[in-house]
Amino acid sequence: MSDRAVLLLSCPDRRGIAAGVAEAILATGGNIVHAEQHIDSSSGRFFQRIDVEGASSDALERHMAPVAERFGMRCDVRDPARPARVAVLASRQPHCLYDLLGRWRAGELDAEIPVVISNHPDHAEFCDFMGVPYRHLPVTPDTKADQEAELASVLAAAEVDLVVLARYMQILSPELVGRYRDRIINIHHSFLPAFVGAKPYHQAHERGVKVIGVTAHYATEDLDEGPIIDQDVVRVSHRDEPEDLVRKGRDLETVVLARAVKAHLEHRILVTGRRTVVFG
Amino acid sequence: MSDRAVLLLSCPDRRGIAAGVAEAILATGGNIVHAEQHIDSSSGRFFQRIDVEGASSDALERHMAPVAERFGMRCDVRDPARPARVAVLASRQPHCLYDLLGRWRAGELDAEIPVVISNHPDHAEFCDFMGVPYRHLPVTPDTKADQEAELASVLAAAEVDLVVLARYMQILSPELVGRYRDRIINIHHSFLPAFVGAKPYHQAHERGVKVIGVTAHYATEDLDEGPIIDQDVVRVSHRDEPEDLVRKGRDLETVVLARAVKAHLEHRILVTGRRTVVFG
Amino acid sequence: MSDRAVLLLSCPDRRGIAAGVAEAILATGGNIVHAEQHIDSSSGRFFQRIDVEGASSDALERHMAPVAERFGMRCDVRDPARPARVAVLASRQPHCLYDLLGRWRAGELDAEIPVVISNHPDHAEFCDFMGVPYRHLPVTPDTKADQEAELASVLAAAEVDLVVLARYMQILSPELVGRYRDRIINIHHSFLPAFVGAKPYHQAHERGVKVIGVTAHYATEDLDEGPIIDQDVVRVSHRDEPEDLVRKGRDLETVVLARAVKAHLEHRILVTGRRTVVFG
Amino acid sequence: MSDRAVLLLSCPDRRGIAAGVAEAILATGGNIVHAEQHIDSSSGRFFQRIDVEGASSDALERHMAPVAERFGMRCDVRDPARPARVAVLASRQPHCLYDLLGRWRAGELDAEIPVVISNHPDHAEFCDFMGVPYRHLPVTPDTKADQEAELASVLAAAEVDLVVLARYMQILSPELVGRYRDRIINIHHSFLPAFVGAKPYHQAHERGVKVIGVTAHYATEDLDEGPIIDQDVVRVSHRDEPEDLVRKGRDLETVVLARAVKAHLEHRILVTGRRTVVFG
DSSP states (O other): OOSEEEEEEEEEOOTTHHHHHHHHHHHTTOEEEEEEEEEETTTTEEEEEEEEESSOHHHHHHHHHHHHHHHTOEEEEEOTTSOEEEEEEEOSOOHHHHHHHHHHHTTOSOEEEEEEEESSSTTHHHHHHHTOOEEEOOOOGGGHHHHHHHHHHHHHHTTOSEEEESSOOSOOOHHHHHHTTTOEEEEESSOTTSSOSSOHHHHHHHHTOSEEEEEEEEOOSSTTOSOEEEEEEEEOOTTOOHHHHHHHHHHHHHHHHHHHHHHHHTTOEEEETTEEEEOO | OOSEEEEEEEEEOOTTHHHHHHHHHHHTTOEEEEEEEEEETTTTEEEEEEEEESSOHHHHHHHHHHHHHHHTOEEEEEOTTSOEEEEEEEOSOOHHHHHHHHHHHTTOSOEEEEEEEESSSTTHHHHHHHTOOEEEOOOOGGGHHHHHHHHHHHHHHTTOSEEEESSOOSOOOHHHHHHTTTOEEEEESSOTTSSOSSOHHHHHHHHTOSEEEEEEEEOOSSTTOSOEEEEEEEEOOTTOOHHHHHHHHHHHHHHHHHHHHHHHHTTOEEEETTEEEEOO | OOSEEEEEEEEEOOTTHHHHHHHHHHHTTOEEEEEEEEEETTTTEEEEEEEEESSOHHHHHHHHHHHHHHHTOEEEEEOTTSOEEEEEEEOSOOHHHHHHHHHHHTTOSOEEEEEEEESSSTTHHHHHHHTOOEEEOOOOGGGHHHHHHHHHHHHHHTTOSEEEESSOOSOOOHHHHHHTTTOEEEEESSOTTSSOSSOHHHHHHHHTOSEEEEEEEEOOSSTTOSOEEEEEEEEOOTTOOHHHHHHHHHHHHHHHHHHHHHHHHTTOEEEETTEEEEOO | OOSEEEEEEEEEOOTTHHHHHHHHHHHTTOEEEEEEEEEETTTTEEEEEEEEESSOHHHHHHHHHHHHHHHTOEEEEEOTTSOEEEEEEEOSOOHHHHHHHHHHHTTOSOEEEEEEEESSSTTHHHHHHHTOOEEEOOOOGGGHHHHHHHHHHHHHHTTOSEEEESSOOSOOOHHHHHHTTTOEEEEESSOTTSSOSSOHHHHHHHHTOSEEEEEEEEOOSSTTOSOEEEEEEEEOOTTOOHHHHHHHHHHHHHHHHHHHHHHHHTTOEEEETTEEEEOO
C-alpha cells in the first residue's frame, strides 16, 4: 500500500462538503496535491476528484466514512500505486490494439494487461512479441452465446478492472455490459450521435460532411448511447474517398481511445446519467 | 468587363477534357493563373475551376462553347470584377449579421449588399450606420405566407444573386428555396447530421458531447439536408452549461458562415447531388 | 455588495492549506460552488481559485486574513457583481475593437468600458454608435512622450482596472506598463516566441510555415516577453499570400484576445513569474 | 512499367504552359485524372502536379521533353507503381519508428524499407518482427566521422530514395545532407521557428506557452532551417509538466512525420527556396 490516493466523490450539493472533506483528509496527515470540483447545475450534484499524498487509502477510507455518511456521498478511494488490470478486445483491425500496447510498453498507461482477446488469430504474434497473453475466441453467428460465455469467464479469471473494446466488432450482451458497468470503454468511429450504426465513414462520405469524428464512450445496453468520455475530429474534403476517411479516422481512433483509457486509469472520470465529468 | 474570369466546369469524365479546355483558353489569349480539378469517383464526373487572366468573359464564353458541347459540359464563366449582389436575412441574434457586414466593410467579401431583411426591427440602426438598406418584415403565424411573398418581392427587386440566412429563424417555402437553388446559404448551429431540429446546443448538452459544431450549407426543400459547404467544431466539457455552448457556438457560427459565403463569392463551390466540391 | 465572491489564492505549498481555507469559508456561511487548485512543481507554489456563494467579499476577507497570514498567502477576494472598468486601446485596424464591443454589448463580457482610446480618429463614429466614449490621442515620433502622459491621465481619470491593447500599435513606456502590472492584455499577431517584432505574418510567409498563430499576453517591459494567457493557430498553405495570412490571422486575433479578456474578467488568471495559471 | 504516372513540373510562369502540357499528355493517349497548379507570386514560378492514367512514364517523358525545353521547365515523371526505397533512422525513442513501420505494414505507405538504422541496439527485435533489416551503427564523439561513413555506405548499398529521420538524434554532415537534397525528412519537436535547438519541450514549458507544436521538414545544412513540409499543434496548460509536453508531443510527432512521409511518397511536394508547395 502506497502513501498516495485519489478520491472520487459525488453527492447532492450542500454547504460544508469541501470543509468536511478537507478536514477528514487533514486528520489522516495527508496533503491535497490537486483537487478539482464540479457542481452539475441540472442535477444539483457535487463531484470532486482529490489527489492526496502522505496518507494511505486505508486511513482515508476510515476518515472519510463519517463524512460520506453525513453528506450521502459516494466515495471511491483509489490507490494509484495499484495498477488496474485491463483486458483489450480487438477484431481484425490492429491499429488501436497496437497503439495501446505500444503506449503501455512505453510506460504511458499505468496498468497491467493480463490478456488480449480477439475473435481473430491475427494478433497472436504481436502480443507474444509484446509479452501479453493472447486468447483467440473465434465466433460465428451460431456460436455467439458460447463465445461470450467463454469471454466472460476469461475476463473473470483474469480479474479484470477495465475492458477496452479496441475496435472489437462484436456486440456484447446486456448481461456482460451490466457486469462491467462504467468499466467497458468502446471507440465508435463516428462523431456520435451522428452516424450511429454500421459503416459510419461511408455514411459520412455519402452525406458529404467536411469534418469526421470519433467517440470514446462507456458501453451500455443501448448501443452507441453510452456516456461519452472523449471525442475528436479531423477535416475532410471532396477529395477524400471513403477509404481516405477510414484512414484518417484510424489516427483519430487510436488517439481518442488512448486518451479515454488514460483518463479512466488516472481516476479522472465520474459518470452521471448519460454524461461524464472528466477532470483535467 | 474585366480581363479576368473564373470558369466552373463539370461534365462526365473522359479523355481530352483538360487539353480541350486549355486550348480554348489559349485561343482567347488568356493565361491560366490557377486551376484545380477533381474527378468524383462515385459519379464519374469531372469538375474544374480555372482562374484566367488576359481574356474577357465574353471571349471565354465564345471559345468554350464548342468545348462544352463536345463534352456535355456545364460551363459557368464568372467575371470576378462584377461583385455578387447579396441579401442578408437575420432574426433577433446579431452576431452573424454584424460579422458579415464588418467583413464586408473591411473589404474581405467582394459583394454588394443591396438589402438586409429581418423579421425584427432590432438591427435598423446598425445597418444604417453601416450604410446598408434595412427592411423590417415582421411575421406572425397568421401572416407567414404574406410576409414571404413580400420577402420574395424585395429579393427580386434587389436583383439578388445570393441569399445568406444569418441565423434567420424562419423556414422558407419550397417555392422560394427552389427559385434560389444553390444560392441560399444557411448556418445551422449543430454538426449536421447530429442534432437536427430545434435547440441543438441544448440537445448536445443533454447528450453530454465533448465537441460541438456548426454547419454552413445550401438550403434545400428538406430542412438541414442541403449540401454541406463547411463545418467546424470546438471542444466543450462537463463545465459548460447550455448557455456556454450557445456562446461558444456563436463564435463558430460567425466564422464558418463567413468562410462559406466567401467561398461562394469567389466561385469556389460546385454542387453535385447532396455534396459540394469546394476548391481551395 | 453581493453575496458571491471569487478568491484567488497563492502561497508556498504545505499541508493543511485546503482545510484551512475551506473552514474559513464555512465560517462565513458561504458555500463553495467551484474550486480548482494547482501546485506548480518547479516553484513549489500552491494556487487556488474558489467560487463562493452565500458570503460577502467583506466577510470572506475578514475570515481569510488569519489563514493568509498563517500560510504566507496572497489572497485576492473579488466581487463578481462589481464589473471591472476596462479601457480599450486601438490603432487603425478595427477588428479586435469591434469584436470586443460587440461581445460587450451582447453581454458576453462582464465589464464597464469607460473609454476607448486611439491614435487615429477612425473609430469615433462606431464607438458613438455603441455608446462608448472615444478619445482620439494622435501621436507622432516627436509627441510620443506627451501623448503617453495624456493617455496615462485618461486611464487614471477613468479609474481603469484593465487595459486591453486591441492591436494598439504604439509601444508603452516601462513606467506605464509597471503601473498596470498584470493588468494590460496585448494581442500579438504571431505564435510567440516565433516571429517576435514587426510584420510577423510576412516573416511567417517568408519562412514557409504551415501553421500560423497568435498570442494574448500580459504586457511587460520586455516587448513580446510577457506571461502568455492564450494562444491559438490556423493552418495555412503555399496558396496563402502574406495578405491571406493577415486575413486568417485577424479571425484568430479577435477570438484569442476575447478569450483572454474574458478569462481575466472572470478572475481565472494568476501570474507566476513568466507563466500564467489559467483556471478553466 | 505501369500505365500511370505523376508529373511534377516547375518553371517560370508564362502564357500557354497549361495548354502545352495538356496537349503533350493527350498525345501519349493518357488521361489527366487529377491536376493541381500553383503560381508563386513572389518568385513568379509555375508549379503543377498531374496524375495521368493510360500512359507510361516513358511515353510521357518523350512527349514532355520538347514542352520542358520550350518553357525552361523542370519535369519529373514518377511511376507510382514503383515504390520508393526508404531508410528509417532512429535513436533510442521508438514512437516514430514503430508508427511508420506499423503504417507501412498496414499498407498506408507505398514504399519498400530496405533498412532501419540506429545508433542504439534497442529496436532490433521489433524490426525483426516486422521483417525489416536492422543495422546497429553505434556512435561516440570519437567515432562520429567513421560512423557516418558507414551510414552513408549502408544507404548507398540499399539504393535509398528517401531517408526518414524518425527522431534520429545525430546531426548529419553537410556532405551527406547534400547527397540527399530534398530527400531527407526530419521531425523536429517544436513549432519552428520557435524553440530551435535542444530540449524544445522544456524551453516551451519554461516560456509558459499554451500550445506546443512539431515540424516535419527537409534537412538542410542549416539545422532546423530546412523547407517545412507540415506542422501541427496541441493545446497545453499550466497543468502540464515538461514530461506531459514530451508525451503530448510524441503523438504529434508520429502523426506529422507520417503525413510528411506520405506526401513525399505520393509525389505531392515541390521545394522552392526555403518553402514547399504541398499539393492536396
